[in-house]
Amino acid sequence: MSQCLNPDCLQTNSKNAQFCRKCGDKLRLRERYWAKRILGQGGFGRTFLAVDEDKPSKPPCVIKQFLPQAQGTESIQKASELFSREARQLEALGKHPQIPELFAYFTSDNRQYLVQEFIExxxxxxxxxxxxxxxxxxxxxxxxxxxxxxxxxxxxxxxxxxxxxxxxxxxxxxxxxxxxxxxxxxxxxxxxxxxxxxxxxxxxxxxxxxxxxxxxxxxxxxxxxxxxxxxxxxxxxxxxxxxxxxxxxxxxxxxxxxxxxxxxxxxxxxxxxxxxxxxxxxxxxxxxxxxQEKIELTFNSPFTSFLNSSPYLTPPSLNLRLLEEKEVTPPRYQRLEALLKGGKWQEADGETARVMCQVAGREKEGWLDDESIDNFPCEDLRAIDQLWVKYSKGRFGFSVQKHIYQSLGGTREYDKEIWTKFGDRVGWRRGEAGSLYYTNGTFTSKAPQGHLPVVWLGARTPPGGLVGWNVWWLGGVFEFVWFSFLASRLVECNI
CATH class of the missing domain: 1.10.510.10 (Transferase(Phosphotransferase) domain 1)
Known part of the structure; x- marks a missing residue:
């Protein structure tokens, strides 16, 4: 269908019509743009969804028609100035992926028109x-x-x-x-x-x-x-x-x-x-x-003496540097990158667990112990973290989790209240018990900040003999110990 642009008519016509069957006005502006329907109207005029016939793909566009409802010469003059100003400002701004692009600005039949990119x-x-x-x-x-x-x-x-x-x-x-x-x-x-x-x-x-x-x-x-x-x-x-x-x-x-x-x-x-x-x-x-304020962290714990002399205690900052486009992802992490790039969060979570075990030489065991975490190569930990941060746009990653934990006052020492708040903040806890089965995780981009990756939280044998990646024990000290070792390694690696 084609919409007549005459403000006193606005008749709907057939798609191939050249002239309005009611008022006789030409339907195409500049023999190029034809309106399909009205999108809205306000004090300055109407907005139409239109098609650009000059381009092979006939892409949709927006026609803004200046039609002031203001009374008085001065008011109309100001309104006209504001309308033309939009065209000038859009032209001055140039192209930006999150600002509609200006296609044309002209006068036809004594009416001002602005044509710009249609954003669905x-x-x-x-x-x-x-x-x-x-x-x-x-x-x-x-x-x-x-x-x-x-x-x-x-x-x-x-x-x-x-x-x-x-x-x-x-x-x-x-x-x-x-x-x-x-x-x-x-x-x-x-x-x-x-x-x-x-x-x-x-x-x-x-x-x-x-x-x-x-x-x-x-x-x-x-x-x-x-x-x-x-x-x-x-x-x-x-x-x-x-x-x-x-x-x-x-x-x-x-x-x-x-x-x-x-x-x-x-x-x-x-x-x-x-x-x-x-x-x-x-x-x-x-x-x-x-x-993006930097959060300082000080680990004070009697059983982590190596941290007390760590140079990273003065003071480490959250490092969310994204991988530059020119940087080449190591082959070992190319599958993880592809999964993250495609938004396949659960598969990426499982791949994170697999590749971490591979790096630590614990593929057979399928989980990481304290020693393997303490000695996990910094360059590999950084590569994994940066891929998560990059493709989640700063929402997920080990460094994001560490940042949140630090901001709540978390240290190497177990504090049930802080640990509970942390679990609530990143969406790991459910109900009063505070435990969550892995299959009930939230594997979407709308998950709370810091929610992913999660699979490594079950990477040890929990109390009671439940082995592998199946249960998170957020309610007790067990998972805190695992997390604290990883957080310590992140500090040592300046991540």
Whole structure:
């Protein structure tokens, strides 16, 4: 079917029609783009799903038609400026995999049109209404991903000025977030102080006070992103997260779980949504630095004297360096890499166990003892860890597990409370007993951060003679001892 673009007609026509059967208008823009259906409309115009006939594959695209509903010459002029600004900003930004690409901008029949890449997916607002609030780990992942897009935007000297769940899409194919709607984006003024704009613009609740008064900074986008993250975390609208009396943010009271486990994330969000510009983050890099803050670890244990003199106690940091594309994966780990690259998490888990036993010379036994862990080659441990970190985008890996354990205050000495919290945090515990059968593991990319790899947790003979990879004994000291030996080796290897 073909959709007429005449705003006074909008007749649906047959696919091969050249002219609207109702009003007679030509259906193809520039003899190239034809609209299939209306995607939506707002104060500035309509958006159509369209097809680009000039390309052999006839790919889908989006046509934005400027059709202001504002009254008065001045209002229409401002709206027209914002519409053309989107085209200029998209052109200035160039190509980015998480920003829709601009294909064309032109005027036809005295109406302005913008044609850009079609992103198949749904907005985070629609996702929120459909599925409810996100978990802490999901919000952290979202925040880090969006910050990287925003870093690109700010480096191009552009401020978005309207970051909110409605302007962020979740792409259906790879589940990546995509930042859309640069209609009110504003170039960064290259002076010491930002100049006043003619008018403040943005979305109430998401825009900081300086923006509503007509001034914008990179930190203004960070405020909007912080509020967006809180909305996704709590499922509440911005007006329900702020106290009108004190002006403070009460988002912790709105958490569905009643409490926040990731306090590092909480501190970052608190600073992002400060009213005072001077107390807020000033750059994307500063936010990312705090999100990826290094965690120090000190192992103090009477039965690990070798660690007391270890040079890595001053102080080790989480090493999540990803393998560079130019680096060649050793043949021994190529099958593991293929499984991880394909998202086959359970098979990769089993391959991790197999290859670790192979490296340690314990293929026959099928499990690692304390001695083999203490002497496990650092280069092999690092290679395995980096493959997990790379293909899970920092969600899984030995170093991730160690990082989480350290952040909870874990040391080489057994502490039941910390060990329980750790098991809960990475999703290894189930119920009061705290034990979990391997076959009930969560082998998806949505598993809690640090959940994988898990198969090595059963890599010794548990009490009672249950041999091999079948049971995790998270409730007691047994698995802690195994984990502590591996964590010690990670420290020694500076992983």
């Amino acid at each position: 997916g749904q907005t985070l607002q629609a996702e929120l209404e459909q599925n409810g609030s996100l978990s802490e780990s999901q919000v952290r992942d979202f925040l880090e991903d969006l910050l990287k897009i925003l870093k690109f935007v700010h480096e191009k000297r552009v401020i978005h000025r309207d970051i909110k769940p409605e302007n962020i899409l979740r792409r259906r194919g790879d589940r990546k977030v995509v930042l859309i709607d640069f209609g009110i984006a504003k170039p960064i003024v290259t002076t010491l102080m930002q100049q006043y704009a003619n008018y403040g613009i943005g979305t109430v609740g998401y825009a900081p006070i300086e923006q509503m008064r007509g001034r914008v900074y990179p930190a203004s986008d960070l405020y909007s992103l912080g509020v967006t993250s809180l909305v996704l975390l709590t499922g509440q609208t911005p007006d329900r997260l702020f106290d009108p009396n004190s002006g403070g943010c009460l988002w912790r009271d709105a958490l569905p779980t009643g409490s926040l486990e990731d306090e590092q994330l909480g501190r970052v969000l608190d600073k992002m949504v400060q009213d005072a510009l001077s107390e807020r983050y000033q750059s994307v890099e500063a936010v990312l630095d705090d999100l």
